[in-house]
Amino acid sequence: MRLARHGTAGTESPLISGADGVWRDLRPVVIDLTPDTLPTVLDGVDVDALPVVESPGRFGPPLTGIGKIACIGLNYRQHAAETGAAVPDEPIVFLKTPDTVVGPDDEVLIPRLSLKTDYEVELAVVIGREARYLPDEAAAAACVAGYTISNDVSEREFQLERGGQWDKGKNCETFNPLGPWLLTADEVPDPQALGLRLSVNGEPRQDGDTSDMIFGVHHLIRYLSHFMVLRPGDVINTGTPAGVALGRPGLPYLRAGDVVDVEIDGLGRQRQIFGQA
Incomplete structure (x- = not known):
């Protein structure tokens, strides 16, 4: 199944x-897709009995009311290499x-005073059931609701040159487009076999594969469950492949007016026009 939300922002x-690929109105089953209603939908819905939506409008994030977003840095071998970083021993x-x-x-x-706003195509995992001290990767796999696309937009000066933790360069407004x-x-038999691509103004920048991950999806879920409780609706951004501006001296960072296209196999496409805060 594909689950989505459409309409104007906030409504x-x-x-x-x-299986037929036709979008249908889910409101006869749940008012919205939230951490509370997601398990109900995953338990099974008679899709064919729902009204057809002929022309969905704007796609919003596929879930609202997200509890937390756990992100993984330097999780692709080629990305670690391009930034000159050692392969981490732990996520x-x-x-x-x-x-x-x-x-x-x-x-x-783009934040005010920003000179180094960067892009990061990432496979995002949405949790479907509580994950707490999971014993193995099989248990972790059973906790996955599904997968979507994240652009983990980052401001590299704020992240790396202003002291403290990475959070300053990761949490600027609008810095996590999610969906569509x-x-x-059940529709993704192997999350470690997905191609990820990103272009800026039509120029290819990232072209990777989740097989290059240092720590796979199920390993990450099990690992995180020993440090925090993962609950339905929580999101994990699993890292980005090579090709970011940070890793290629001379490659321009993003500026107002730039158009970024993002794609992951089977998960659709994103397109963002960057503006100025």
Whole structure:
């Protein structure tokens, strides 16, 4: 199944699409897709009995009311190499606030005084059941609701040159476009076999594969569950492949007016026009 939300920002309505690819109105089942209603939808819905939505409007984030976003840094071998960083022995973890989340095609704002706003295509995992001290990766796999696309937008000067933790460069407003839809876990037999691509103004910048991850999706869920409780609706941004501006001296950072296209196999596409805060 594909799960999504469409409509104007803040008033989105839930959608579902089954094997026929037709979008249908999910409101007869749940008012919206939230951490509370997600388990109900995952338990099973008679998709064919729902009203057809002929022309969905703007896609918003596929879930509202997200509790937390756990992010993984330097999780692709080629990305670590391009930045001159050692391959980490354990996952590098930081948090992104849920209020950074916007729709997949919404405007992203470059912060005031920013000179190094960067892009990061990432596979995002949405948790479907509580994950707490998981014993192994099989238990972790059972906790996945599905997968979607995240652009983990980052301001590198704020992140790396202003002291303290990475959070300053990761939590600027609009810095986490998410969607367009959530593809349920049963539709993704191997999350370590997905291509990820990103371009800026039509120029390819990132072209990677989740097989290059240092720590795989299920390893990350098990690992994180020993440091925090993961609950339905929580999101994990699993890291970005090579090709970011940070890793390529001379490659320009993002400026107002730039158009960023983001794509992951089976998960759809995003397009953001960058503006100025």
